[in-house]
Amino acid sequence: MDAISPSGFEARKAGKIVRKAIGDKLRALYDEVAQEPVPDRFTDLLKRLEAGGGEPAGTGGGDADVAAAPTGRPPQDEERS
Amino acid sequence: MTASADFRNGLLEAIPSLRGFAFSFVGRSDRADDLVQQTLTKAWSHQKSFQPGTNLKAWLYTILRNEFYSQMRKERREVEDVDGNYSRNLSVHAEQHGHLDLADLRTALAQLPPDQREAVLLIGASGFSYEEASEICGVAVGTVKSRVNRARNRLAEILGVKGDADFGPDATTAASLSRTGSANAA
Numbered sequence: 001m002d003a004i005s006p007s008g009f010e011a012r013k014a015g016k017i018v019r020k021a022i023g024d025k026l027r028a029l030y031d032e033v034a035q036e037p038v039p040d041r042f043t044d045l046l047k048r049l050e051a052g053g054g055e056p057a058g059t060g061g062g063d064a065d066v067a068a069a070p071t072g073r074p075p076q077d078e079e080r081s
Numbered sequence: 082m083t084a085s086a087d088f089r090n091g092l093l094e095a096i097p098s099l100r101g102f103a104f105s106f107v108g109r110s111d112r113a114d115d116l117v118q119q120t121l122t123k124a125w126s127h128q129k130s131f132q133p134g135t136n137l138k139a140w141l142y143t144i145l146r147n148e149f150y151s152q153m154r155k156e157r158r159e160v161e162d163v164d165g166n167y168s169r170n171l172s173v174h175a176e177q178h179g180h181l182d183l184a185d186l187r188t189a190l191a192q193l194p195p196d197q198r199e200a201v202l203l204i205g206a207s208g209f210s211y212e213e214a215s216e217i218c219g220v221a222v223g224t225v226k227s228r229v230n231r232a233r234n235r236l237a238e239i240l241g242v243k244g245d246a247d248f249g250p251d252a253t254t255a256a257s258l259s260r261t262g263s264a265n266a267a
């Protein structure tokens with residue numbers, strides 16, 4: 001398609017339309033999964049965790065993956081000493 | 082209700098959002114759900130680190146994306162492979178759901194570097210503010226904004242979105258014609 005340079009106003013208007021269109025699509029992509037009912041594997045997991053059962057074969061990531069405080073800057077993944 | 086019950090309910094309530102983000106970010110349904118499972122497990126074992134009344138959703142997202150990058154570093158071969166797997170698995174899923182537009186978007190997202198992909202999803206899909214997203218990603222607000230802008234521009238470029246072309250039938254047709262066929266997995 002030919003790319004005719006738009007005027008400044010047209011370019012800004014096009015930018016807004018594009019951003020909205022992409023934003024709508026991103027939300028649709030996200031909603032497609034977010035609106036599914038919670039699969040059993042997760043409700044089962046929470047039950048197991050509450051009952052004190054651990055998870056087999058953890059990821060080994062350790063404390064570094066967890067934010068120290070919600071309001072503070074979360075730590076990046078660091079080498080464990 | 083105890084603090085622990087509140088925490089558990091908070092986790093349960095956050096699962097749809099975490100899954101929505103994980104699926105859009107990682108691109109493979111089984112791997113996305115594995116990531117959410119690891120996130121919940123880690124969150125549970127670190128419950129004491131969480132201050133009740135603060136932003137649980139942001140805290141969980143931080144754990145999830147840190148877990149993703151941690152795994153990516155450990156499994157370096159997946160870094161090269163991730164885009165290929167991402168696109169291939171997404172195209173199968175797209176065919177199952179019949180959403181050509183979303184298939185195009187997923188393929189386009191796969192072409193973004195992870196930091197831009199997560200930024201545009203946190204802001205555009207998960208509904209976080211720029212301040213929250215900067216906390217989650219551990220970078221300045223300006224950095225998040227710049228990543229989001231670059232991601233949007235790149236997505237628009239890949240999808241062939243012009244100002245006067247909406248996402249109606251003409252744009253879909255044009256996108257279908259211009260696709261290389263990577264989304265037509267047998």
